[in-house]
Amino acid sequence: MVTPLHEFIDRHERLFVLTGAGCSTGSGIPDYRDADGEWKRAQPVTFQDFVADEHTRKRYWARGLVGWQRLRAAQPNAAHRSLAALEYRGRIEQIVTQNVDGLHQAAGSRAVIDLHGRADAVRCMQCEHRTPRTELQTEMIRRNPRFAELDALAAPDGDADLDGVDFAAFDIPACAVCSGLLKPDVVFFGENVPRERVQLAFNALECADAMLIVGSSLMVLSGYRFARAMAEAGKPIAAVNLGKTRADDLLSLKVTQHCADALAFLLADANPAPVRRSH
């Protein structure tokens, strides 16, 4: 059976693909929002709080010390593999992901813009020096052995339940180069996506002839604006998402299904010949 989504993808040769949390839930990484687009748990730390408040930073890194173990162990699921297969066939102009887990690349996708950065890197806010998150992890465990043991308290969905823990004692390493403030190399809520990164995505959007949204409610403007630009250009948009999206009234096709299920046909096609790209 050929689904409407299958037809949509066949009909449009160059796809601009925007992916969100729903793409990674199948890899055990929890979604922030429920089907109505509301927060499932407490809203994440904002950029402003992280920069201004030391206690917020201690709490953030202490929780991250535990949560990172799970994120690092996550593997791509069939949704990631389906999109990698589609790119291999030369059908993807660009993947722009709101996820920070690097799982598209782990599945073999190459044309990926990490719109909100990467959780596996840490950046100094003063000198811009970047280090792998694993290095910081080792140093944080060395300095905070008691917190490292709290891993046992982590909830099954990977979000550490550390209520009642005193974070004041948590010792955060500073930048090894300039002693500046370290921050995960991800775009926090309340922080802007770097301008060049947004421009790269818009350049790709102009070259694409349709947009495919996979597992995002587009509740944050950083993703929604791409759907709006696509609609303004008169190009069709399809979305795979379990709940409503902010772009619902801009869509030509809405598929209310798990990402991996909706895209499964891309893995089922037997050994399609890859299309050579002209650039």
Ligand SMILES: [Zn+2]
């Ligand atoms: Zn520094």
